[in-house]
Amino acid sequence: MERIRFFIFFTFLMSFTILAAQSVFAHSQTGTITGDRVNVREHASMSAAVLGKVHTGDRVEILSSKNGWTNIAYQGGKAWVNEQYVQTDKKEYSSSSHFVRIQTEGTNLRSGPSTSSSVIVQGSAGERYPIVSREGDWIKIRLASGNEAYVAGWVVSSKKAETSALQGKVIILDPGHGGIDGGTSGPSGTSEKSVTLQTAQKLSEELTQSGATVILTRSSDQFVPLPSRTDDAQYHGADAFISLHYDGSPSKKAAGFTTYYYHPQHKKFANSVNHGLDGALSSYNRGTRIGDYYVLRENQRPAILLELGYLTNPTEESSIVSAAYQAQAAAGVRDGLQSYFSN
Structure with a gap:
């Protein structure tokens, strides 16, 4: 009898375990x-x-x-x-060919289609999200995390996405500095290594939504040797390599963004991205220049280095740290890449 009871208990326990595992x-x-x-x-x-x-x-x-x-x-x-x-893996949505663009900094993205629903996160000006569905005046969107949220239809613009020239392209984003290498710092204490990573993450979201495969040379505050950064581009067969930086100068009046390239065949790439940034940023465009930087000189893939503003300029520093500025810079780089791969 004891053996029978044990067998019944064991069978029940195993069945429960299997069901629980299947549920998980x-x-x-x-x-x-x-x-x-x-x-x-x-x-x-x-x-x-x-x-x-x-x-x-x-x-x-x-x-x-x-x-x-x-x-x-x-x-x-x-x-x-x-x-x-x-x-x-992300779910496929029937409306994924449409997206909304955030027009106002701090737009509330909510858990439900109502102003009384809790705020999940706040969107930044220039960001765009795929549309999942519409519910009256509200639009359900997919966030970069894969989760869903609602945004009021009257505070965003919505468009049908055109076929992206970035579809299937492999883009290496290189957030400058990191770890023991802090890079330039601003009068208010802004560290270049921090804002380059923030900008890379925003740009990564933009490019991923446009169909590109994005790889970051670093995704946290860590030191990555320069050869490792260029090796990533070669190993992954990158269609484009973009090193992100913010500039510094003894003069607090120095301002603007600059696009650098080294190999002559990469000039067209640099010009396209510089033009995209010119249309997105209101700061001074210092143009496209040759730069003898390791990540450009030793890179066999199409490569550019961006200095997206001067941290040593107090006015520019206050803009650079804002989500709005970084979103605008990301949108400009995306537009430049779209143009480069379209021609």
């Missing part, structure tokens, strides 16, 4: 590895022990994410991978 995995998120020989680590840190490697095209189950790292199911347990090498 039925709601899990999946993704694809975009880099080869990517280290899988025990913890979310570059100093954590390496448990193994994953490769381009590997499918992974995504459990969570934090501080630029993605937690995945790995060999019966859990492990961490740098998030820049994990492309999350």
Whole structure:
């Protein structure tokens, strides 16, 4: 009798465990590895022990994410991978060929189609989001995280997206400096390494929404040697490499943005992006110039370096740190890339 009771209890326990596991995995998120020989680590840190490697095209189950790292199911347990090498699967929406553009800084993106619904996040001027559906005067949109939100139709502009020249292009974004290398600093204490990363993240969202595959040379405050940055471009066969910086000068009056290239065949690329920035930013355009920078000189892929304003100019520093300025700069670079790949 005791054996029968034990067997019944064991069978019930196993059935419950299987059902629970099915429930968990039925709601899990999946993704694809975009880099080869990517280290899988025990913890979310570059100093954590390496448990193994994953490769381009590997499918992974995504459990969570934090501080630029993605937690995945790995060999019966859990492990961490740098998030820049994990492309999350996104749902396809019937209205994905349409998008809205945020027109006003601080536009409320809400949890429901009502002004009484809670605010999930605030949008920045120039940002755009794919439309999921419409509910009266409200528009349901998809955020960069994959989550959904609602925005009032009367505070945004909506358009049908044209076929993007960026579709399928591989773009390497290189946020200048990082870690022990802080770069230029402004009178108010703004660190170049921080604003280059913020700008790269905004630009990454813009380009991803336009169909490009975007890879960042760094996704957190870490030091990355210059050869590693150019190696990323070569390894991934980048269609474009863009190094993002903010300028400095002994003169507090120095102002404006500059586009640099090194190899003559990359001048057209530089001119296109400079023109895009000229249409998006109100600051002074210092033009396109030759720059003998390592990430340009030693780069075999189409490469430019952008100085997007002077941190040492107090007026420009106050603009540079704003989400609006960074969104405008991102939109300008996107437009320049669209033009470059269209011709």
